[in-house]
Amino acid sequence: MSILEKIRKVDKNSNAYIFAYASGMVIIVALLLAFAATALKPAQQRNVETEKRVDILKSIGEANGVDQAKDKYDFVAGLYSKYIVDQLVVNSLGDTIKGVDAFNIELHNELSKPIEQQNLPMFVAKLDNGSVKYIIPVRGKGLWGPIWGYIALNNDLSTIYGATFGHKGETPGLGAEIATPTFQKQFVGKTIYNEANQFTSIKVVKGGADRSDIHAVDAISGGTITSKGLEKMLYDCLSSYQAYFNKLKKLSNGQE
Amino acid sequence: MGKSSEKEPLFSAKNLKLITEPLDSKNPITVLVLGICSALAVTAKLKPAIVMAISVTVVTAFSNLIISMMRKSIPTRIRIIVQLVVIATLVILVDLILKAYVPDVSKQLSVFVGLIITNCIIMGRLEAFALGNRPWPSFLDGIGNGLGYGLILIIVAFFRELLGSGTLLGYQVIPADFFVKNGGFYENNGLMILPPMALITLGIIIWIQRSRNKKLLEE
Numbered sequence: 001m002s003i004l005e006k007i008r009k010v011d012k013n014s015n016a017y018i019f020a021y022a023s024g025m026v027i028i029v030a031l032l033l034a035f036a037a038t039a040l041k042p043a044q045q046r047n048v049e050t051e052k053r054v055d056i057l058k059s060i061g062e063a064n065g066v067d068q069a070k071d072k073y074d075f076v077a078g079l080y081s082k083y084i085v086d087q088l089v090v091n092s093l094g095d096t097i098k099g100v101d102a103f104n105i106e107l108h109n110e111l112s113k114p115i116e117q118q119n120l121p122m123f124v125a126k127l128d129n130g131s132v133k134y135i136i137p138v139r140g141k142g143l144w145g146p147i148w149g150y151i152a153l154n155n156d157l158s159t160i161y162g163a164t165f166g167h168k169g170e171t172p173g174l175g176a177e178i179a180t181p182t183f184q185k186q187f188v189g190k191t192i193y194n195e196a197n198q199f200t201s202i203k204v205v206k207g208g209a210d211r212s213d214i215h216a217v218d219a220i221s222g223g224t225i226t227s228k229g230l231e232k233m234l235y236d237c238l239s240s241y242q243a244y245f246n247k248l249k250k251l252s253n254g255q256e
Numbered sequence: 257m258g259k260s261s262e263k264e265p266l267f268s269a270k271n272l273k274l275i276t277e278p279l280d281s282k283n284p285i286t287v288l289v290l291g292i293c294s295a296l297a298v299t300a301k302l303k304p305a306i307v308m309a310i311s312v313t314v315v316t317a318f319s320n321l322i323i324s325m326m327r328k329s330i331p332t333r334i335r336i337i338v339q340l341v342v343i344a345t346l347v348i349l350v351d352l353i354l355k356a357y358v359p360d361v362s363k364q365l366s367v368f369v370g371l372i373i374t375n376c377i378i379m380g381r382l383e384a385f386a387l388g389n390r391p392w393p394s395f396l397d398g399i400g401n402g403l404g405y406g407l408i409l410i411i412v413a414f415f416r417e418l419l420g421s422g423t424l425l426g427y428q429v430i431p432a433d434f435f436v437k438n439g440g441f442y443e444n445n446g447l448m449i450l451p452p453m454a455l456i457t458l459g460i461i462i463w464i465q466r467s468r469n470k471k472l473l474e475e
Contacts (some may be wrong), residue, residue, distance in 0.1 A: 018331045025338065029345045036352050043356035051359070067426075 031125045043056050046073055052103070053080040057151035058164040085136075086124035092116060094165040094243030096196055107139040108146065120240055125152065125219075129139045133161050134158040136241060140233025143225040144169045147178065147233060151187070155252075160202075163187035165230065175226030192238055266392065274396040278404030281469060285408040286462045294368055295409055296454040302425050304364045305413030307354070309406025311369065313399060315346045316378050320398030322346075323386040330387075340373070341381045348374045374402040377405055413456045420448030 005087045006196045010017050019033045056131050057063040059132050062083050069075035087102035092115045102121035110205035123135040132155045133157040139148040145168035152161040163184050177183050187202065204227045209216035262390040265271075272435050284290045291312075297306045319342050323330075330338050351369045354362040362369065372378070380399050417423055421442050422430035434442035447453050 012329070013333060014330045019332055021329070022334060022337070025341055029341055033345060033348055036349055040352045040356040044352075047356070047359035122427055128413075 059152040059162045067128040085126045090244040094247045138237035142170045142229045158191045158193040160187045177220045201235040262401045275400035276419045278400040283404045284286040284377045299413040302413045305409045307361045307421045313402025316402040317398035320386040324391040324394035
């Protein structure tokens with residue numbers, strides 16, 4: 001009690017007391033929060049992984065029942081290992097790179113490097129009917145922050161089988177619409193190469209795309225900057241894979 | 257610390273009142289009109305509203321408790337800063353826990369968890385109650401006010417989700433056959449999803465409460 005009594009007698013409005021009080025408080029709080037953040041990190045990491053797997057599965061339309069699953073982590077991991085048969089890393093020259101785990105590549109780190117040094121991840125999915133899809137992760141800038149997505153291509157490496165997009169904080173009702181199925185459905189069946197095998201990417205057209213245009217989708221009204229960002233994201237990310245795509249195409253043509 | 261108060265049972269009538277009063281006649285939202293902004297933002301669906309209610313209750317209860325325990329040592333000149341540090345610490349802890357165990361809800365609540373820090377109810381209770389009362393009553397007062405806030409949130413969210421989406425906690429309540437798109441006659445009220453209807457629902461709740469409880473009417 002003697003210490004407590006001494007503290008009680010201290011002038012609580014003296015500068016020394018206030019200074020000591022504030023410093024002590026901040027140190028205790030910092031230790032507490034640092035401890036909590038470290039202790040909860042593994043659980044948060046699991047959630048981030050699950051979310052990424054769900055996004056990848058959504059692009060091939062195989063993420064049904066995820067919300068109802070009791071143990072989401074195991075359920076998603078099960079689906080993922082069932083459908084995603086291979087994951088590989090390539091570079092912009094079209095070579096495959098060994099020894100890098102495609103799943104753990106942080107795309108925003110890669111995109112900040114010069115293009116020759118980027119490790120580009122790619123996922124190969126095999127559906128129930130035996131068809132093979134190639135899933136390309138994409139990442140870019142929206143209006144307020146990053147936007148990202150996964151594009152699943154048929155094995156002609158041009159026709160889009162499915163697309164899914166996410167965002168950090170685009171305007172709800174406007175830019176955030178890129179995360180809705182209505183917007184994403186537009187991409188199905190569009191192609192990123194024209195008949196002459198030239199890379200066209202997908203245009204996001206303000207005011208509505210021509211229905212017959214197989215390289216374009218409608219932009220979001222009121223979400224112009226997000227739409228533009230999405231178009232740029234698709235062009236930038238998909239174009240890096242061209243060399244590898246060409247290699248794959250040659251390979252499959254050679255076999256036929 | 258008087259001897260007579262130490263003998264007071266934990267759940268004496270006076271202490272119980274600290275919990276029950278904020279549910280009705282001293283409700284932080286409908287009577288004191290504090291914490292409206294988050295009440296509008298997170299009530300489009302029932303589940304985030306419930307999580308928000310629990311989070312705010314935890315934060316008010318424990319910040320009240322901690323500040324009350326510290327109240328004799330807090331230098332008055334920096335007391336607001338001390339209160340903010342305690343609240344912010346608790347909110348960050350809640351946010352970390354939500355992110356780890358209910359990630360989808362955490363995503364929906366997004367910035368609003370962080371904004372619990374600025375929820376006027378918490379600061380209000382610290383200033384008005386915890387600084388002048390012993391820890392146990394302060395803790396109860398925090399729980400009471402958190403629950404009072406949560407109760408309104410849940411009532412508003414119940415009606416908004418039911419009428420706006422036809423579901424409750426994500427389960428379809430209004431039979432799917434009723435909907436126009438399935439050949440029925442019913443259509444969800446899209447307006448219920450938007451913030452203005454939260455304000456109107458809240459207004460209706462205040463109206464009902466005041467017509468039942470004449471004491472709340474101003475002269």
